[in-house]
Amino acid sequence: MKTNHVKMLLSAMVVLLIAWGFSACSSNDSTPKVVKTDLIAAVAAANTLISTTHEGVGTGDYLKGSQAPLIAAIEQAQLVVDNTAATKAQVTAAIANLTAAVTTYQNNKITPIDPTNLVGQWTFDEIASATVGATVKDYSGNSHDGTIKAGPAGWGSGVPALTTDRYGNANKALLFDKGANIEIPYSTALNPATLSISAWVKLSEVRNNRFIGLHSWIGYKFEVQDANYPFATVGYSGGSYDRAAGAALTQNTWYHLVVTFTAGEMIFYINGVKDSKVQDATPEPAVSIAGDPYNLVLGEDFPADQYAATTANFDTDHKIPLDWGSYLHGSLDEVRIYKSVLTPTQVTSIYNAEKP
Secondary structure, X not given: OHHHHXXXXXXXXXXXXXXXXHHHHHHHHOOOOOOOHHHHHHHHHHHHHHHOXXXXXXXXXXXXXXHHHHHXXXXXXXXXXXXXXXXXXHHHHXXXXXXXXXXXXXXXXXXXXXXXXXXXXXXXXXXXXXXXOOEEOOOOXXXXXXXEEOOOHHHOOOOOEEEOOOOOOOOOEEEXXXXXXXXXXXXXXXOXXXXXXXXEEEEOOOOOXXXXXXOHHHOEEEEEOOOOOEEEEEEEOOEEEEEEOOOOOOOOOOEEEEEEEEOOEEEXXXXXXXXXXXXXXXXXXXXXXXXXXXXXXXXXXXOHHHXXXXXXXXXXXXXXXXXXXXXXXXXXXXXXXXXOOOOHHHHHHHHHHXXX
């Protein structure tokens, strides 16, 4: 009897030990549940950021190409969310990677360049149809909107046409020829004593391509001369001051051109780089000619319907004869005018924000 009793006790103990062993093994081998709440929230926030922002060149837009890395980081994070076997380390790494991508994207947001001195900015992005009379919006906030107009009959009465911009986007830039132009009502704000002009230009022909002018050399004009050298003229009380850049442009290629002017200095920039040619000093800053509030023109250098037929009255009315004027045969985009002299850093910032 005692022997059987001992055997029964031993059997019971063996069962208990086995049960305890299974329990211990189960407890030791179990993996804590991985919490993905923070990662899911981060993915949702990043998707919202992508859906509520866009790439572009305007203030508040994000640099071209900046969304792709963030989208890739979102997709990688979503793979971890969907992976039922993902570890805590993988979740933590995915959160860190996505957070870094969001920070990088937000740092690519375009901030205003010298906003207090920005006089006018015309991007042409809003134009649905380039027809005579259509409005061209000024994005500076200063309401210097322009109007599309035909060129003089003597040049063929050209009208601006929508064309592909430097990014390859259709209908986001304007092609000018035969005097096609945009006219912007005169304002003293458009004729400052210190001046910077920024524009993207693509030449279709080697000629005297004038692409912006406020009463031409009497006020100011920016152009590319016959040999494809950027050239600018600024009027002052003693006459006019003009200089050329030291590098020629290639046809059918987009360039970012900037000229800055103040008394004693004119500087050119091509694709964000300061031109190496040293300009001579000028004695006086630009000034308005009293009684001559001629409109600012993009695509040529004087209002198309006000060119004089002859030089007979020029000394009296300062109306430029058609033979003395010129126009752009090429594409134009992203024109800016500042009442300040942009620094090299500011010019480079504009170029980096707007380059393809």
